[in-house]
Amino acid sequence: MALAACLGLVLAGIGPAAAEEAPPITLKIVGGLAGVAQYTRHEMPFWTEQVPQLTQGRVRAEVAPFDRSGIRGTEMLQLMRLGVVPFGTILLSISASEEPEINVMDLAVMNPDIATLRSTVTLLRPRLEALLQDRFNLALLSIYAYPAQVVFCRQPFAGLGDLGGRRIRVSSVSQSELFEALGAAPVVIPFADILANLRGGVVECAVTGSLSGNALGLHTVSTHVSRQAISWGVSVFAANANAWAALPAGIRTQLQSGLTDLQEQIWRSAEHETEEGFICNAGRPECAHGTRGHMVVLDDEPRDRQRRAQLLRDVVLPSWVRRCGADCIETWNTYIAPNRGILAKPE
Numbered sequence: 001m002a003l004a005a006c007l008g009l010v011l012a013g014i015g016p017a018a019a020e021e022a023p024p025i026t027l028k029i030v031g032g033l034a035g036v037a038q039y040t041r042h043e044m045p046f047w048t049e050q051v052p053q054l055t056q057g058r059v060r061a062e063v064a065p066f067d068r069s070g071i072r073g074t075e076m077l078q079l080m081r082l083g084v085v086p087f088g089t090i091l092l093s094i095s096a097s098e099e100p101e102i103n104v105m106d107l108a109v110m111n112p113d114i115a116t117l118r119s120t121v122t123l124l125r126p127r128l129e130a131l132l133q134d135r136f137n138l139a140l141l142s143i144y145a146y147p148a149q150v151v152f153c154r155q156p157f158a159g160l161g162d163l164g165g166r167r168i169r170v171s172s173v174s175q176s177e178l179f180e181a182l183g184a185a186p187v188v189i190p191f192a193d194i195l196a197n198l199r200g201g202v203v204e205c206a207v208t209g210s211l212s213g214n215a216l217g218l219h220t221v222s223t224h225v226s227r228q229a230i231s232w233g234v235s236v237f238a239a240n241a242n243a244w245a246a247l248p249a250g251i252r253t254q255l256q257s258g259l260t261d262l263q264e265q266i267w268r269s270a271e272h273e274t275e276e277g278f279i280c281n282a283g284r285p286e287c288a289h290g291t292r293g294h295m296v297v298l299d300d301e302p303r304d305r306q307r308r309a310q311l312l313r314d315v316v317l318p319s320w321v322r323r324c325g326a327d328c329i330e331t332w333n334t335y336i337a338p339n340r341g342i343l344a345k346p347e
Contacts, residue, residue: 025251027051027061030076030088032235034065036212037273038144038266043089046262054254066091074098081136086243089144091235093172100324101131101331105143106234108178108316109308112300114271117145117232123335128236138238141256142263146233147273149175152213152222153205154198156296159226159304160311169194169206173323174316175230181315195221207231210277211290219281219293226298227278228308232270313342322347 031043047061066073066089073094079085096103105124111117121143132138149171157163164183170176176186184205189197194206195216206218207230213219237259244252273289280290282297321329321344332344 024052024057025059025247027059027087028085029061029063030066030069030071030085031063032065032089032091032144033146034068036146037269038146038235039065042262042266042269046258050258051255054258055251059251059255077102077136077138080138080238080240083240083243086240087237089235089237091233093174093231093233096173099131099135100320101328102128103172103174103234104320104324104328104331104336106174106231107312107320108172108174108231109228109312110316111232112228112305112308114145114148114229114232114267114274117229117234118267119339120336121145121234123339124331127331127335132236132238133241137241139241139244140236140238141244142237142259144235144237144263144266145270146235147209147211147270147277148229149207149231149233150210150213150229150277151205151207151226152198152218153224154222155204156224157205157226158298159301160228160307161303163205166204167202169197169203169208171207172231174320175207177319178230178311178316181311191216194218198222209233209273210275210281211273212277214277214280214290214293217291219291219295222295224296224298225278225281226300228298228300228304229274309342317342317344318347321345 029047032039044063047063051059051061066076071079071085073091074097076085076088076090077095077098080088092103092106105120105128111120125143129140132140151163153166160182163179167185167187168179169189170179170186171188179186187203189203191208194208195218197203198206198218198221206213208218210225276287276289278297280287281293281295283292283294317332326346329344329346337343
């Protein structure tokens with residue numbers, strides 16, 4: 001009943017009447033995180049302004065960020081499977097608590113730069129499409145990337161090897177496992193509380209976006225920030241397959257074309273914001289959308305590249321396999337191992 005009622009609301013206006021007489025189709029969209037550029041500059045205007053233009057007024061959309069929609073991120077996959085949320089943005093790191101395989105694209109230290117992340121997403125997209133379809137009856141329509149999640153610290157450090165013994169704010173299981181392996185103590189802290197906890201000494205370091213950390217004011221309490229991405233916060237936009245199939249074929253084509261363009265805009269924005277965060281935290285004059293700080297920005301050194309490869313092989317990948325099981329070994333070895341030269345093995 002919930003699915004039928006929801007589809008009736010979401011696809012209001014589809015019927016036998018002539019197109020010029022039919023009311024517009026209204027879509028209810030759950031977007032990404034409130035208050036960040038992916039949502040405010042891209043997702044929201046796409047659905048509210050561009051979609052009516054793309055469809056010549058045949059589709060209107062109402063969109064709200066998932067963290068202000070009364071929806072828990074861990075529930076998104078099941079809510080979308082049931083059709084309660086017919087169209088939504090799924091944060092992979094959060095949904096991984098229910099479906100560990102879904103976050104294979106964004107394991108800690110797997111993608112130290114955006115070029116590597118793009119390659120990873122290209123390799124794994126066919127598998128993610130099949131997983132969402134087979135297990136959750138979802139159609140994958142686009143993949144988004146938030147800016148790089150990097151390490152800010154109150155005291156100097158030169159690389160990953162210097163973080164042992166420090167308390168570090170993290171936001172995912174994979175990040176926690178990484179820093180535990182480095183001898184650090186991971187602490188889960190909400191984004192809005194990072195500055196207070198750094199200032200108060202609850203943590204000595206924090207993993208967050210280079211520009212969003214600047215917006216929080218981390219440049220006022222931190223001295224060093226590293227360029228190497230710990231992770232990115234990959235998300236996908238998907239539709240309940242029944243809701244998607246119920247749309248007219250021409251509307252689906254128009255929406256998919258628009259979503260493909262939106263995906264690329266979000267990726268370019270993620271790359272730009274990542275770099276601008278470093279520019280602003282360092283206090284360079286090119287800083288345009290942040291506050292100039294006086295931080296040391298650490299380059300990605302060869303020793304850290306070697307350490308990341310070792311940590312991915314010996315810590316991050318085996319830990320993910322333990323959570324995920326035999327199917328995930330096959331996924332990794334089929335899609336990633338030929339490119340990265342690292343095999344997943346049963347424990």
